Amino acid sequence: xxxxxxxxxxxxxxxxxxxxxxxxxxxxxxxxxxxxxxxxxxxxxxxxxxxxxxxxxxxxxxxxxxxxxxxxxxxxxxxxxxxxxxxxxxxxxxxxxxxxxxxxxxxxxx
Amino acid sequence: xxxxxxxxxxxxxxxxxxxxxxxxxxxxxxxxxxxxxxxxxxxxxxxxxxxxxxxxxxxxxxxxxxxxxxxxxxxxxxxxxxxxxxxxxxxxxxxxxxxxxxxxxxxxxxxxx
Numbered sequence: 001x002x003x004x005x006x007x008x009x010x011x012x013x014x015x016x017x018x019x020x021x022x023x024x025x026x027x028x029x030x031x032x033x034x035x036x037x038x039x040x041x042x043x044x045x046x047x048x049x050x051x052x053x054x055x056x057x058x059x060x061x062x063x064x065x066x067x068x069x070x071x072x073x074x075x076x077x078x079x080x081x082x083x084x085x086x087x088x089x090x091x092x093x094x095x096x097x098x099x100x101x102x103x104x105x106x107x108x109x110x
Numbered sequence: 111x112x113x114x115x116x117x118x119x120x121x122x123x124x125x126x127x128x129x130x131x132x133x134x135x136x137x138x139x140x141x142x143x144x145x146x147x148x149x150x151x152x153x154x155x156x157x158x159x160x161x162x163x164x165x166x167x168x169x170x171x172x173x174x175x176x177x178x179x180x181x182x183x184x185x186x187x188x189x190x191x192x193x194x195x196x197x198x199x200x201x202x203x204x205x206x207x208x209x210x211x212x213x214x215x216x217x218x219x220x221x222x223x
Contacts, residue, residue: 032209032210036214042216043112043114043200043214043217044153044200044214045112049211093209095208095209096165096166096207097143097155097158098155098212099155099168100152102152103152103153
């Protein structure tokens with residue numbers, strides 16, 4: 001119940017197209033779902049987060065959707081740009097810790 | 111710059127040795143997390159502290175220990191090091207440690223030879 005499954009592990013999209021990364025979990029205690037972006041040689045950085053009382057949140061080209069009944073949440077990046085190339089981690093948070101998925105390496109093809 | 115400072119940035123040591131990694135959280139943050147990231151792996155949660163007290167424990171080996179001091183900085187101690195302990199170790203901090211954004215440091219790259 002502690003893990004969060006993240007798919008796909010690698011994703012290559014054409015510049016300008018959309019990218020979608022999905023995560024699933026199984027416990028009922030998690031109520032905070034952040035997404036982090038990790039660029040080469042850097043620490044992860046929060047790009048968007050959502051709490052369990054919200055179904056969708058958008059910030060410019062990035063959106064996150066949460067289906068708490070089905071226990072899955074997704075990251076959507078529209079109009080992808082070269083600078084979107086990075087590793088993305090989904091996370092699930094409860095009262096005391098944030099557990100991360102295994103990561104998705106996103107590559108943007110010119 | 112996230113405001114979280116980790117030292118040293120790089121560390122090379124031999125098997126069987128002991129090392130200490132240091133983390134200074136963002137000003138005002140009371141909670142510190144430690145994560146391990148092995149090559150091409152995800153972020154494995156090790157341990158969390160809040161205001162000096164251990165709050166949550168993950169898959170942290172018995173050879174590893176941590177503490178958070180009164181000034182809120184934290185140290186991760188790794189002993190009897192093995193080759194497999196080579197990894198990036200990240201510290202993150204947050205205000206409350208409960209369902210809030212965690213800010214990550216740049217990490218300490220540990221190489222065990």
